[in-house]
Amino acid sequence: MALGKSYSSKLKSRGLNASNVEATDEGLVLVHCTRAMGRKRIIVSNRTAMETLPFSSNFRTPSKRRQGMRTIRDDEKSLLEALPEDILVRILCCVYHDDLKQLIQVSKFVRDATLVAKQSHFAYSTPRAKISSLSSDLEHYSPEAPNAPRQQRCPRSRISRKKLSDISVALFHTPEDERWSRDGLFDQTGV
């Protein structure tokens, strides 16, 4: 185990065998740890040993985004990405369903905001009807079936009133109805 210079005294005070501690020219301390791991020498620079964890690398991991604010780079400053996420979500709630697919591919920040908007808003709203590219005449455009046969608003009955009167019988007789039905029945029976 290798440790910073200032630690060597602490180690000695904690009972590590002083003979195992070596001081190098660079100010590092090499300690031969023979207890569990056998002889192992790992040189860690003085500064990093005091400041960082033993297994940290020299590369700094990117800092986490706080509250949707992105660190602004010098050359590339995007105004949209500088917005807080909740405002971007509000904007995205005004776009159409079809645009969501495009938005998730723009960047990671926009994708995250799009997913939030999808869960909170688009999951509860109906997508716009897709307009067929083939139909040029908007008067005949039907959202459900573009090629469906046209139906009249008021379907005409195939049975004429006269035919209906021949085959129908009044169930509940009123004075006027009785006269009518009697005539109709007599016609039918031929009496």
Add this chain to the structure above:
Amino acid sequence: MASPKVIVLRTCDGETFEVDESVVYVSETIKNMIEDGCGDGVIPLPNVSSKIFPKVIEYCKKHVSDFESLKKTSNGDEKEKDKDDDSSKKGKEAVPDVEEDAEEKARVEELKEWETTYMDIDQQVLFDLLQAANYLNIKGLLLMAAEKAASMIRGKTPEQIRETFNIKNDFTPEEYEEVRRENAWAFE
């Protein structure tokens, strides 16, 4: 009629603005601060710059009549005639009248035209306006600005969106492919 109370507001860069109380009442945030007793002193607005504040006030002045008529109706008082060129909103049930309908249509048309001119702004101003409207809690302005921003997104490909807003594609090729594959079905 009592003279309208003037509220003093200070933006984040130290500039002060004196605005009528009825105008700033359009902002829910400022309204709550006044009702909590901050109206006598200077109201600080740490998240609003002096550059964007006049634009916000312009919106508030245009829409103060909407708020005024709602306030008076809820109090049960008679409606006042509005100032400037806004006609008053109908609080009580109006008898259908051709003249009133025509007036209402004209008012809506005029408001639409005003909004088109008002929103003819660049991206920086638009996003400043969004943040200010969000902080000051002015729902109508926030919606209008969000709609404007959304109109710049609708119908565009990812590359076009990146170009419009100067966004860098921070996906690696593998991540990009994964995003496309995973979410293609989710958005059908």
